[in-house]
Amino acid sequence: MNIKLDEPIFEVENLVIDLYAANVSVRAVDGCSFSVYPGETLAIVGESGSGKTVMTLGPLGLLPEGVSVDMKGIARSGDQNLIGQSEKSLAKLRGGNYGVVFQDPISALNPMKRIGPQLASQVFRLTGASKEKSKEIALDLLRRTGIPDPVDRYTRYPHEMSGGMLQRAMIALALAGRPRILIADEPTTALDATVQAQILELLKEIQRDENIAIVLITHDIGVVAAVADRIVILYAGRVAETGTVTEVLINPVHPYTKGLLASVPDLRAKQSELLTGIPGTPPDQSQLKPGCRFSDRCSNAIETCWQIRPTLKEIESSDGVHLVACPVEIANIKGKGNA
Amino acid sequence: MSKLILRRIILAIGLIIVASALTFSIIAAAPGNVAALIAERKAGPSASAELVQQIAEELGLNDPLPMRYGRWFSDAIRGDLGDSLRTGKSIDQEFSERIPITAILLGGGGIIAFVMSLGIGLLGAVSNGRTVDHLLRAFALIGASTPNFFVAALLVIVFSVSLGWLPAFGGGSFVSWIMPCVTIALFPGSVLSRVVRVNLQEIMSRPFATTGFAKGYSRSSVLIYEALPNIAVPYLTTFGAQFTLMIIGSIVVETVFALNGIGAFFIEAIRFRDFISMQATLLLFIVFFVFVNLFVDIVCLFIDPRIRRETHG
Numbered sequence: 001m002n003i004k005l006d007e008p009i010f011e012v013e014n015l016v017i018d019l020y021a022a023n024v025s026v027r028a029v030d031g032c033s034f035s036v037y038p039g040e041t042l043a044i045v046g047e048s049g050s051g052k053t054v055m056t057l058g059p060l061g062l063l064p065e066g067v068s069v070d071m072k073g074i075a076r077s078g079d080q081n082l083i084g085q086s087e088k089s090l091a092k093l094r095g096g097n098y099g100v101v102f103q104d105p106i107s108a109l110n111p112m113k114r115i116g117p118q119l120a121s122q123v124f125r126l127t128g129a130s131k132e133k134s135k136e137i138a139l140d141l142l143r144r145t146g147i148p149d150p151v152d153r154y155t156r157y158p159h160e161m162s163g164g165m166l167q168r169a170m171i172a173l174a175l176a177g178r179p180r181i182l183i184a185d186e187p188t189t190a191l192d193a194t195v196q197a198q199i200l201e202l203l204k205e206i207q208r209d210e211n212i213a214i215v216l217i218t219h220d221i222g223v224v225a226a227v228a229d230r231i232v233i234l235y236a237g238r239v240a241e242t243g244t245v246t247e248v249l250i251n252p253v254h255p256y257t258k259g260l261l262a263s264v265p266d267l268r269a270k271q272s273e274l275l276t277g278i279p280g281t282p283p284d285q286s287q288l289k290p291g292c293r294f295s296d297r298c299s300n301a302i303e304t305c306w307q308i309r310p311t312l313k314e315i316e317s318s319d320g321v322h323l324v325a326c327p328v329e330i331a332n333i334k335g336k337g338n339a
Numbered sequence: 340m341s342k343l344i345l346r347r348i349i350l351a352i353g354l355i356i357v358a359s360a361l362t363f364s365i366i367a368a369a370p371g372n373v374a375a376l377i378a379e380r381k382a383g384p385s386a387s388a389e390l391v392q393q394i395a396e397e398l399g400l401n402d403p404l405p406m407r408y409g410r411w412f413s414d415a416i417r418g419d420l421g422d423s424l425r426t427g428k429s430i431d432q433e434f435s436e437r438i439p440i441t442a443i444l445l446g447g448g449g450i451i452a453f454v455m456s457l458g459i460g461l462l463g464a465v466s467n468g469r470t471v472d473h474l475l476r477a478f479a480l481i482g483a484s485t486p487n488f489f490v491a492a493l494l495v496i497v498f499s500v501s502l503g504w505l506p507a508f509g510g511g512s513f514v515s516w517i518m519p520c521v522t523i524a525l526f527p528g529s530v531l532s533r534v535v536r537v538n539l540q541e542i543m544s545r546p547f548a549t550t551g552f553a554k555g556y557s558r559s560s561v562l563i564y565e566a567l568p569n570i571a572v573p574y575l576t577t578f579g580a581q582f583t584l585m586i587i588g589s590i591v592v593e594t595v596f597a598l599n600g601i602g603a604f605f606i607e608a609i610r611f612r613d614f615i616s617m618q619a620t621l622l623l624f625i626v627f628f629v630f631v632n633l634f635v636d637i638v639c640l641f642i643d644p645r646i647r648r649e650t651h652g
C-alpha cells in the first residue's frame with residue numbers, strides 16, 4: 001500500500017452545508033475544516049444538532065431523503081473531491097472506500113434479509129469473487145469481528161440477534177470493501193456499557209491491523225478519552241476547538257469546550273459536587289446572526305463576540321496543533337503569558 | 340406457525356357463517372315474497388292466496404328464520420344451491436358456466452393491476468419529485484377516481500368505435516378480453532401504485548436504506564434491492580383487498596361488455612327479484628372474499644421473517 005502517512009486520507013476544507021426542508025433552511029455546517037490520517041481516530045464531538053452527522057456523512061451523499069442539500073467547499077480523498085460529484089459517481093466512490101457504521105444496528109440492517117447474505121452480496125459486488133468465495137469471505141468477516149458461531153449467525157435475520165452482535169455484523173459489512181476510512185456515527189450509543197467497550201475495542205483492533213482511519217462521532221467524552229487521537233469540538237455547525245485529545249481534554253480553551261468537560265460526570269468527584277451544565281440552548285441555525293454562535297450562552301462574552309465571527313487560531317500547545325475559535329480566551333492566555 | 344394458520348382457517352370459516360347468515364336474513368327481510376313470485380310464474384298474475392300459501396309451506400318459508408338458514412346453509416355445503424327463480428336452471432349449473440368467465444376477467448385484471456402498480460410505483464419512486472413522478476401521480480389519481488362504466492365507455496368509443504382495433508363485446512378471442520380486463524384493473528392498479536410509491540418513499544428514509552447507499556448502491560438499486568422486499572407485506576395485504584373488490588367491479592364490467600359471468604348473473608338476479616340466486620351469489624362472494632384474504636394472510640406469514648420465525652413451534 002503506497003499511502004503516505006503524513007498525508008490525510010480524508011480532508012474537508014471550508015465545508016458549508018445548507019439544508020432545505022419544507023419551508024425552512026438551515027445552515028447545518030458553516031465553514032468547517034478537518035482532516036483524518038491513516039491509522040488515527042478522529043473524534044467529532046458536540047451537542048445533538050450541532051451538525052456532526054451532516055458534516056461527516058453529507059459529503060458522501062448519505063443524508064436522509066426529503067431534505068434538499070446544498071454543499072460548498074472541498075471534501076478530498078486522494079485526488080477526488082466529493083463535493084459536486086453526480087449521484088452516480090458518488091455512489092461508485094462510496095462503495096468499498098468508505099465503511100460506515102450507524103448508531104442503531106437493528107434498524108441499519110435490512111429486516112427482510114439474513115445477515116450472511118447481506119454481507120456476502122456486498123463482498124460479491126465489491127471484490128468480484130465467486131459466489132462461494134464471497135460466502136467464505138463473509139464468514140471470515142463475521143469471525144473477524146468476533147461473532148461467535150458465525151456459521152449459525154450467517155443464516156439469522158437481524159431481529160434474531162442482539163444489538164452488540166448486530167453492531168459487529170454492521171462493522172463486518174463496513175469492512176467488506178476493505179475501506180481505508182471508517183466513519184462510525186455514535187456506534188455505541190444504542191448499546192449497553194459492557195458491549196460498548198467491546199465494540200470500541202474491536203474498532204481499535206481493526207484499526208491496528210489495517211491501519212484504517214476512523215472518524216468517530218460521539219457525545220461521550222469518556223469514549224473520546226479512551227480511543228481517540230484527535231478531537232474536533234463542533235458547536236452549532238462550526239468548529240470551536242480542535243487538537244489532540246490529550247491537549248484539548250487537559251488544556252481546554254474555548255468556553256464551550258470547558259463547559260462540555262465540566263458537564264462530564266467525574267466518578268472520582270465527591271458526591272456533594274454538583275454536575276455543571278451549560279446554561280441556555282444552542283442557537284436557531286435557521287437564523288444567521290453575525291458573531292460567535294456561542295456568545296448568548298458564554299459568561300466571558302464581550303461586545304465584539306456578537307459582531308465578529310471568530311476564526312480558528314493556533315495556540316501554544318504541548319502536544320500537536322491546537323486550534324481555538326475564541327479571541328477572548330486567546331487574549332487571556334497571551335495576557336497571562338506576558339505577565 | 341401451523342397453530343397460527345389453523346387459527347386463521349377457523350376464523351375464516353366462522354366469518355363465512357356469520358356473514359352468510361347476515362345476508363340471508365337481510366334478503367329474507369327484503370320486500371317481495373318468494374312464494375308469491377313462484378305462484379305468479381305458475382298461475383299468472385291472478386294466482387290465488389291459497390296457492391301462494393301452499394308453495395310457501397312446501398318451501399318451508401313459514402319456518403322460523405334460523406331454521407331456514409340452517410337448512411339452506413347445509414344444502415349449500417352439500418353443493419345444492421337451489422334453482423334459479425328466473426331461469427329455472429339449477430344454480431350449480433349456472434355457476435359452473437359463469438365462474439370461468441369471471442375468473443378470466445379477475446385473473447387478467449389482477450395481473451394487469453399487479454404489473455401496472457409495481458411499474459408505476461417504482462417508476463415514480465425512481466424519478467422522485469421530477470415531472471414523471473407528478474404525471475404518474477396524476478394518472479393514478481384519475482385512475483382511482485374514474486368509475487368503471489365511464490372507463491369502459493371511453494375505451495369502447497376510442498378502441499372499438501373510432502379505431503376499430505378491439506371488439507366492443509368480450510368473451511371470445513384473446514383480444515376481446517383486453518378492454519374488460521383493463522377496465523376492471525384500472526382502479527385497483529391505481530390505488531396499488533400509490534401504495535407502492537408511498538411505502539417505498541417511507542422506507543427510503545429508514546436507516547437501512549442509508550446503509551444501502553453507504554454500500555455504494557445507486558438510488559434505484561437501493562429502491563429495488565433494499566426497499567422493495569420491505570413493501571411486500573403491506574402491498575400483498577392491499578392487493579388482496581383490492582382483488583376481492585374487483586368482484587364488485589365485475590358487476591358493471593360484465594354488464595357493459597356483455598359477459599355472462601357471475602357479476603352479470605347477480606345483477607340479473609336483483610332485477611328479477613330472484614332471491615334464491617341472490618343468496619347463492621352472495622355466498623359465493625363471501626367465500627371468495629374470505630378465502631382470498633386467508634390466502635394473503637398465510638402468504639404474508641411466510642414472507643415476513645419477523646412473524647415466521649417468532650411463531651416457530
Ligand SMILES: Nc1ncnc2c1ncn2[C@@H]1O[C@H](COP(=O)(O)OP(=O)(O)OP(=O)(O)O)[C@@H](O)[C@H]1O
Nearest residue numbers: 019021028047048049050051052053054055064067
Ligand atoms: N432531515 C433533516 N431535516 C431538516 N433538518 C435536518 C435534518 N437532519 C439534520 N437537520 C438539521 O441539521 C443540523 C445538524 O444535524 P445533525 O444530524 O448533523 O446533528 P448531530 O450533531 O449529528 O446530532 P445528533 O447528535 O442528534 O445525531 C440540525 O440543526 C438539524 O436541525
Ligand SMILES: [Mg+2]
Nearest residue numbers: 052053054185
Ligand atoms: Mg447525528
